[in-house]
Amino acid sequence: MATALSWIEVDTTAISDNLRQFAQRLAGGVRLLAVVKGNGYGHGMLPVARAALEAGAHWLGVFHLGEVEQLRAAGITVPILILGYVPASDMELALRLEARITTSSLETISTAGRAAARLQVPARLHLKVECGTHRLGVTEEQLPQVLQLLRDHPGVQLEGVHTHFANIEDTTEHDYARGQLQRFRGYLELLHRAGLEVALPHTACTAAAILFPDTHFAMVRVGIGLYGMWPSKETQLSALQAGRSQPNLRPALCWKTRVVQVKDIPAGAYVGYGCSHRTTRPTRLAVLPVGYANGYDRLLSNRGHVLVAGTRAPILGRVCMNLTMVDVTDIPGVSLEQEVVLLGRQGEEVISAEQMAGWAQTINYEVVTRADPHAPRLVVNRRNTGEPA
Numbered sequence: 001m002a003t004a005l006s007w008i009e010v011d012t013t014a015i016s017d018n019l020r021q022f023a024q025r026l027a028g029g030v031r032l033l034a035v036v037k038g039n040g041y042g043h044g045m046l047p048v049a050r051a052a053l054e055a056g057a058h059w060l061g062v063f064h065l066g067e068v069e070q071l072r073a074a075g076i077t078v079p080i081l082i083l084g085y086v087p088a089s090d091m092e093l094a095l096r097l098e099a100r101i102t103t104s105s106l107e108t109i110s111t112a113g114r115a116a117a118r119l120q121v122p123a124r125l126h127l128k129v130e131c132g133t134h135r136l137g138v139t140e141e142q143l144p145q146v147l148q149l150l151r152d153h154p155g156v157q158l159e160g161v162h163t164h165f166a167n168i169e170d171t172t173e174h175d176y177a178r179g180q181l182q183r184f185r186g187y188l189e190l191l192h193r194a195g196l197e198v199a200l201p202h203t204a205c206t207a208a209a210i211l212f213p214d215t216h217f218a219m220v221r222v223g224i225g226l227y228g229m230w231p232s233k234e235t236q237l238s239a240l241q242a243g244r245s246q247p248n249l250r251p252a253l254c255w256k257t258r259v260v261q262v263k264d265i266p267a268g269a270y271v272g273y274g275c276s277h278r279t280t281r282p283t284r285l286a287v288l289p290v291g292y293a294n295g296y297d298r299l300l301s302n303r304g305h306v307l308v309a310g311t312r313a314p315i316l317g318r319v320c321m322n323l324t325m326v327d328v329t330d331i332p333g334v335s336l337e338q339e340v341v342l343l344g345r346q347g348e349e350v351i352s353a354e355q356m357a358g359w360a361q362t363i364n365y366e367v368v369t370r371a372d373p374h375a376p377r378l379v380v381n382r383r384n385t386g387e388p389a
């Protein structure tokens with residue numbers, strides 16, 4: 001098999017350690033759902049799922065049924081909640097795989113009810129309710145119809161009710177989130193009055209799990225924190241201001257590649273497409289086999305750094321489809337096939353997802369999730385190797 005030119009190392013001990021810190025924040029009986037959609041936020045869904053479950057996660061959260069198929073094929077039997085949409089044509093398969101299904105529409109309730117009757121198995125639904133994010137979710141006005149459909153389809157069990165906050169991680173001002181929480185409680189009250197006590201109400205993502213225990217209800221859905229990142233500076237600041245104990249999060253992902261050419265060029269030479277960088281001194285370039293086809297963002301052109309021999313090497317010129325040039329003039333002895341870190345730690349230096357996000361005008365979530373989807377994910381255990389995390 002050909003050698004990969006770039007790869008991603010995932011420290012699953014960091015995933016377990018991060019998860020345990022969230023578990024410790026929860027009151028007894030509150031379930032912890034590890035969000036592993038987006039290929040485990042780019043870390044590799046299966047290794048992340050296994051590490052999270054070993055560390056005590058009770059549930060997994062994915063976006064679509066294909067991910068449930070992969071997890072079940074890997075022998076994972078815990079409840080898995082599909083946060084996205086299940087097409088009518090897939091409903092029977094979803095029930096056979098015992099997926100928990102988010103329902104944001106009346107149609108899904110009927111489809112699930114009919115499939116449950118045909119298969120003679122329960123359809124366990126989690127009703128997503130609209131509390132002001134205006135994404136997925138049924139509205140208060142639709143609730144009477146929801147209740148009628150539940151009566152019409154006895155095979156449907158309303159196992160959960162959930163919502164997702166719009167801006168809880170974007171601000172230190174949480175009035176909007178508080179309003180959303182209030183609306184969520186309103187739905188629970190309406191369901192209660194209709195005689196429905198739903199076992200698993202859930203609202204909390206990472207930021208809510210850290211900042212507001214009253215969002216925890218019966219289950220929290222932790223994503224970014226599990227991977228060792230804060231949702232935002234605002235969340236960190238809010239935790240500090242509120243005097244909340246802060247989880248000590250450890251990033252789990254390191255994206256690496258190798259030098260494929262070392263080249264000396266004179267002062268005044270242009271580097272790469274568009275001649276967007278001109279050297280001001282005799283320069284030693286290292287050429288790296290990654291580019292925007294590998295999820296290495298073109299906005300890093302003339303802006304980002306990589307780590308070579310534990311030292312920052314600036315990107316010169318534009319990131320190409322598959323190649324990127326970096327300045328290694330000040331780093332002695334750089335050689336062909338030398339290991340380079342694109343994201344993560346090398347020696348004492350770190351390129352964090354937050355820093356890369358700043359260069360690429362995005363957020364840490366996107367940086368890790370888009371890290372080369374085709375690169376192999378290698379599980380490493382830094383706790384045992386003694387390497388710095």
Ligand SMILES: Cc1ncc(COP(=O)(O)O)c(C=O)c1O
Pocket residue numbers: 035083164204205206207221222223224225231
């Ligand atoms: C519905 C839902 N719940 C939970 C999460 C996890 O959020 P976070 O990564 O901020 O913990 C997400 C992430 O996108 C989500 O869409």
